[in-house]
Amino acid sequence: MKAVGLYRYLPIGDPESLVDLELPRPTPERRDLLVRVKAVSVNPVDTKTRKGGPKDKVEEPPRILGWDAAGIVEAVGTESALFKPGDEVYYAGDITRPGCDSEFHLIDERIVGHKPKSLDFAEAAALPLTSLTAWEALFSRLGVTEQPAENQGKSILIINAAGGVGSIATQLARRAGLTVIGTASRPESIQWAKAHGADYTIDHHQPFAPQLKALGNPTIPYIFCLNNLDQHWDNMVEAIVPQGKICSIVGPQNPVNLGALMGKSATFAWELMFTRPRFQTADMIEQHHILDTVAGLVDAGEIKTTLTQRLSPINAANLRKAHATLEQGSMIGKLVLENFPE
Secondary structure, eight states, X not given: OEEEEESSOXXXXXXXXXXXXXXXXXXXXXXXXXXXXXXXEOOHHHHHHHHHSOTTOOOSSOEEOOOOEEEEEEXXXXXXXXXXXXXXXXXXXXXXXXXXXXXXXEEEGGGEXXXXXXXXHXXXXXXXXXXXXXXXXXXXXXXXXXXXXXXXXXXEEEETTTSHHHHHHHHHHHHTTOEEEEEOOSHHHHHHHHHTTOXXXXXXXXXXXXXXXXXXXXXXXXXXXXXXXXHHHHHHHHHEEEEEEEEESSOOSSOOOGGGGGGGTOEEEEOOTTHHHHHTOTTTTHHHHHHHHHHHHHHTTSSOOOEEEEEOSOSHHHHHHHHHHHHTSOOOSEEEEEOOOO
């Protein structure tokens, strides 16, 4: 099968950072699905993994990246009960296993969902990682209820609302009845955030409190941080309401002062979508249920894909372009590659 991967952890300017490969087709066992991959999306985890490994290490066999895919089930393992060959699926995957930048891919069925029927494969591939991250953060880590009536009058601040996760979190939070305040600083990112459900936007390059006060929201019960925890920490501590909750998907570069939240009895939580598959948690199948729920919301017109760019085919040259685009740091929405070369 065709695949794209790496032998060494290199900057994207090096032509050997990602290379085209021919690898044996894997065989599904137990609860695995063998998926014929039709489209893959690129996320910051791809670029961080590609350049963040040991510089003196050579991977053999080569390491395959990619944790967002849509495709068709080719075969199932002996214990598979959720899918059958021919089913169209979408999923994010497991950071501890080979990624989906390959023509055929093994994935545990418990973290796979049925692809939204109303989307093509590229549109669907833009959704899994961001949808799982946003859903888990809002409804598990922050404890937001899914009942709109219970959220009336409550606000959430989403930092980096125009990014991949922010674009989904904004839609889910708005659907849950929250007033959504997103951070964005460029005209195009402000427009994108509002088009996806943000009621208001503020500039994350400026202090939060005066901008929130001008909106009539000097403090916020929920904050979802999707960019630069260090930069925004003091602003979040000031803005969060007493007994409020903050969730971040971004690790700090330096120690943060958790003690600053003590006076407000505020909660801080991490969200990492890979936790459930990585540790094979007892509730791992929740990701299957979340993806199926999101697919239903998409098909009902309540959630829309965040695809903004397509590249074809799926090969090393195009994946290097995609990684370079993400590393520029100004990406709005999601970038997807589709179709392996014949």
